[in-house]
Amino acid sequence: MARTIIPLWQQWQFADTFDEKYLEPDCSNEDFTEVQLPHTVKELPYHYFDEKSYQFQSCYRRKFAVPPHLEGMRLFIDFEGVMSYAKVFINGQCAGEHKGGYTPFSIDITQAVIYGEEERNLLVVYVDSTERPDIPPFGGSIDYLCYGGIYRDVSLRAVPQCYIKSIYAQPLLVSATTKALEVAVDIAHTERIPKTIDVSAAIYDSRNRKRAELSKSIEISVPDYSLSLMMDELTGIRLWTVEKPELYRVEVTLWEDGFISDTVSARIGFRTAQFTPEGFFLNGKRIQLRGLNRHQSFPYNGYAMPKRVQQKDADILKYELGVNMVRTSHYPQSPYFLDRCDEIGLLVFEEIPGWQHIGDSAWQDISCQNVRDMIIRDRNHPSIVLWGVRINESPDCTAFYQRTNALAHELDPHRQTGGVRCIEKSEFFEDVYTMNDFTYGTHGIPSDSQTAARVLRTQREVSGLGELVPYLITEFGGHMYPTKRFDQEERLVKHAQLHLAVQNAAALDPQKCGAIGWCAFDYNTHANFGSGDRICYHGVMDMFRIPKFAAYVYASQLSAEVRPILEPLTHYTVGDRAVGGIAPLVICTNCDAVRFTVGSTDLGLFYPAVDRYPGLPHPPVIIENLAGMWGGSWEDAVFTGYINGTACITRRFAANPIATELSLTVDETKLSADMPDAVRCVVKLLDQAGNVLPYSNEVVQIKLKGPGQLIGPHVIPLIGGVRGFWIKTIGKAGTVKVSAQTGVFESRKVSLRVRSES
Known part of the structure; x- marks a missing residue:
C-alpha cells in the first residue's frame, strides 16, 4: 500500500483550558467550540491588549477514522507548527510531545489506533502557549509576539513499514x-x-x-x-x-x-549561490542584495493564516516592494511562503528561533534540534541561500555556536551559514558575517540636503578581522525611526530617506553583499517594546500590508519594463509640514524624468538625483524649491513620468481634497472550500483625484453574506484613510458577497466564489 496523506483541518473542538476529562471520548461538548485549522487560541484586538491574554494552556480535540486498508502501515500525525509546547494523546494515551513553535514534528500513533470506517479514534492535543523559559525563543525579552495555537497544517500520514x-x-x-x-x-x-x-x-x-x-x-x-x-x-x-x-x-x-x-x-532549482568578500553571486553573476525582514504575523489572527495569505506576502515583497531578498526574522516560516519564494525568484535568508537570549544546555539542545528540523525541512528550496545558525543579536557562546554551525554544514554542505549579531568583533564561526547596523538614525535623520557623517560602519571595524570576509547587513532602520502610516508628512519622508541612504551606502561599498531593512510590515510586540499599543511601527508597510512612503523607495527600484513607478512622497497639502509647503519634494520613481504641473503652470522636467544616490538603480527625483504660501493660492497638481521621452504614467493631486468614493478591492476572487483559505480586502476613502484621504478615521461597517467569515470586527475605523481585513472560508462552497459602508458612502459589492473540487 502506497503512502497516504489525509488532511486534518476541519471539525476540531477547542477549549481555552485543559482537563483530564477531555481525554475521554464521551466527554461533554459544552466546554468546546468548533474550529478549523489554522487556528489561534485567542483572536486579539488590533492593538492595546494584554499579551498575557493568549498565554494559557488549551485543548484541541478531533475524532478521525483510520480506514481498514491502512492496517499494517506505519501511522503518523504530522504537525507543521504548534506554539509553543504540545503533548499529543491518542485514545487517551500519551503518544508524544514537542517543544518549540516554529518547526514541524511527527507523532507515531501506529500502536494506538482503532481501524474502521467510523471516526472511532480521538486525537487530543494539549497546547501550552505560555512563554516557557525552557523553550526557544523564550527565557528573556523578545521584540515580537508568539501567538498560541495549532497555527499550521496537521495531517494523518500512512506509510509502509x-x-x-x-x-x-x-x-x-x-x-x-x-x-x-x-x-x-x-x-x-x-x-x-x-x-x-x-x-x-x-x-x-x-x-x-x-x-x-x-x-x-x-x-x-x-x-x-x-x-x-x-x-x-x-x-x-x-x-x-x-x-x-x-x-x-x-x-x-x-x-x-x-x-x-x-x-x-x-x-x-539548478543554481549556485555564493557570498564572497566581493559580493553575492548567483550563478556567477553579482547581485546587489536589497531586501526586507518579515514577521509572519497578522492582525487579530496572529500566525494562523493559510496558504494563500502566506503566499501573498511573498508576492508583496517581490512584486509590490521589488526586493530580491527576504530574511525570515526570527524563525523558520511557513512552507507555503517558502514555496512561493521558489516560484517567483525571491532569495531567502532563513534562521532559527531566538532573540538575544541564550538559555541553559537543555535550551541549547532544543535550539540545535531547531537547526536540524529547519534544514531537513527546507534544504531543497532553491530560494534559500543562507542558513541563520545564531540566535539573533545574542552574545558570543563559543561551544554552542560551533555546534550549530557544524550541524548546519553536516546537514547541508552546499549552503553557507550566517549568524546575525549586533555587537562588534564577536566570534566568527559562520561563512558570512551578518550584522545589524543601526548607525544611521542614532542621532536623528539628516535632511536630504545634508551629507550624513556616518551611514554604515566599515566591515573591518565591525568584524575586527584582519581579512575581508563575506559581509551582509541584516537589519537597519526600524526602531531608530518608527513611523506610522498616518504620521505627519515630514516624518514619513524622513523614514523613506533613511532607507534611501542606507541602501545607497550599501550598494556603493564593494565589501558589502547588500542590506536587508527592518522591516517589511509593522507587527505586534510586547509591552516593553514598540509604541505602547503593542505595535512596532517599523515596517515600510503597516500590519495590513498597506504601504508607507518608505515602501516606494523599494518599489521604485523595479525596472520600468516591469511597470513604471511614480510616487511623490507628499499628501499635497499646503500646511502639513512645518512652516508649510511640500518642499523639498522627493519623488520615488523609475522614470527617466518627471514633469510637474501646478494648475496651468508647467514647472518643467525634473531628473533623478544621481549625484546624491549613485548606488541606486533608480534614484529619486528631488525638487528643492517650490512656491507655496500659507493661506495663499493652492492649485491642483499633475505629475507625469517619462521613459525614453514618452509619457507613461500620471499622478494627479487635488488642491481641495473632498471625500468622494469608498473603494473596496480584494486580492483574489476565487477561493477554495477544500482546504483552509483566506483573502485580504482593502477599503479606502478616496478624494476626487483617486487619492487616499490620509487622516480619515471614519468608521466603516463591513457587510458579509455567504460561506465566509470575517477575521476581526465587522465595524472598524479607517487608519489613515485605509484599512485592510481578511475573509476566511468555512469549508463550504458558494458565493461570498462583501461590501463596506461609511456615512453616505457605500462601496461596490464584491463577489468571492468559493469552489469545491470534491
Whole structure:
C-alpha cells in the first residue's frame, strides 16, 4: 500500500483550558467550540491588549477514522507548527510531545489506533502557549509576539513499514553545459527481517516531462538506511534565477516486488549561490542584495493564516516592494511562503528561533534540534541561500555556536551559514558575517540636503578581522525611526530617506553583499517594546500590508519594463509640514524624468538625483524649491513620468481634497472550500483625484453574506484613510458577497466564489 496523506483541518473542538476529562471520548461538548485549522487560541484586538491574554494552556480535540486498508502501515500525525509546547494523546494515551513553535514534528500513533470506517479514534492535543523559559525563543525579552495555537497544517500520514524519511536533491556542475544531480535518500525500515527493494529517482521539468531517471537495488537490514543516487549528463537544464526561477521536480520511489510502496517528491532549482568578500553571486553573476525582514504575523489572527495569505506576502515583497531578498526574522516560516519564494525568484535568508537570549544546555539542545528540523525541512528550496545558525543579536557562546554551525554544514554542505549579531568583533564561526547596523538614525535623520557623517560602519571595524570576509547587513532602520502610516508628512519622508541612504551606502561599498531593512510590515510586540499599543511601527508597510512612503523607495527600484513607478512622497497639502509647503519634494520613481504641473503652470522636467544616490538603480527625483504660501493660492497638481521621452504614467493631486468614493478591492476572487483559505480586502476613502484621504478615521461597517467569515470586527475605523481585513472560508462552497459602508458612502459589492473540487 502506497503512502497516504489525509488532511486534518476541519471539525476540531477547542477549549481555552485543559482537563483530564477531555481525554475521554464521551466527554461533554459544552466546554468546546468548533474550529478549523489554522487556528489561534485567542483572536486579539488590533492593538492595546494584554499579551498575557493568549498565554494559557488549551485543548484541541478531533475524532478521525483510520480506514481498514491502512492496517499494517506505519501511522503518523504530522504537525507543521504548534506554539509553543504540545503533548499529543491518542485514545487517551500519551503518544508524544514537542517543544518549540516554529518547526514541524511527527507523532507515531501506529500502536494506538482503532481501524474502521467510523471516526472511532480521538486525537487530543494539549497546547501550552505560555512563554516557557525552557523553550526557544523564550527565557528573556523578545521584540515580537508568539501567538498560541495549532497555527499550521496537521495531517494523518500512512506509510509502509519500509518508507522514505527524507530526500535531499543537490544540483551539481551547475555552471557546466552538462549538469548532474545527487539525490540523498534516508529510509526507515521497521521490520525485523532484511528486505530487498528498488529505489528510483526521476527528475521532471515544469511541464511534467521526465528528463532523467536512475534506479538501484538495495538490501535493508537496519532501522535507518541512507544512500545516494547520482544522475549525471543532464542536458537542456535551465538555471533558477531571480528573473526566471525555473523549477524541477525530483521524485524518489521505493519498489517492492514490482509494485510502488512509497513515493516522495521535492521541487528544486539548478543554481549556485555564493557570498564572497566581493559580493553575492548567483550563478556567477553579482547581485546587489536589497531586501526586507518579515514577521509572519497578522492582525487579530496572529500566525494562523493559510496558504494563500502566506503566499501573498511573498508576492508583496517581490512584486509590490521589488526586493530580491527576504530574511525570515526570527524563525523558520511557513512552507507555503517558502514555496512561493521558489516560484517567483525571491532569495531567502532563513534562521532559527531566538532573540538575544541564550538559555541553559537543555535550551541549547532544543535550539540545535531547531537547526536540524529547519534544514531537513527546507534544504531543497532553491530560494534559500543562507542558513541563520545564531540566535539573533545574542552574545558570543563559543561551544554552542560551533555546534550549530557544524550541524548546519553536516546537514547541508552546499549552503553557507550566517549568524546575525549586533555587537562588534564577536566570534566568527559562520561563512558570512551578518550584522545589524543601526548607525544611521542614532542621532536623528539628516535632511536630504545634508551629507550624513556616518551611514554604515566599515566591515573591518565591525568584524575586527584582519581579512575581508563575506559581509551582509541584516537589519537597519526600524526602531531608530518608527513611523506610522498616518504620521505627519515630514516624518514619513524622513523614514523613506533613511532607507534611501542606507541602501545607497550599501550598494556603493564593494565589501558589502547588500542590506536587508527592518522591516517589511509593522507587527505586534510586547509591552516593553514598540509604541505602547503593542505595535512596532517599523515596517515600510503597516500590519495590513498597506504601504508607507518608505515602501516606494523599494518599489521604485523595479525596472520600468516591469511597470513604471511614480510616487511623490507628499499628501499635497499646503500646511502639513512645518512652516508649510511640500518642499523639498522627493519623488520615488523609475522614470527617466518627471514633469510637474501646478494648475496651468508647467514647472518643467525634473531628473533623478544621481549625484546624491549613485548606488541606486533608480534614484529619486528631488525638487528643492517650490512656491507655496500659507493661506495663499493652492492649485491642483499633475505629475507625469517619462521613459525614453514618452509619457507613461500620471499622478494627479487635488488642491481641495473632498471625500468622494469608498473603494473596496480584494486580492483574489476565487477561493477554495477544500482546504483552509483566506483573502485580504482593502477599503479606502478616496478624494476626487483617486487619492487616499490620509487622516480619515471614519468608521466603516463591513457587510458579509455567504460561506465566509470575517477575521476581526465587522465595524472598524479607517487608519489613515485605509484599512485592510481578511475573509476566511468555512469549508463550504458558494458565493461570498462583501461590501463596506461609511456615512453616505457605500462601496461596490464584491463577489468571492468559493469552489469545491470534491
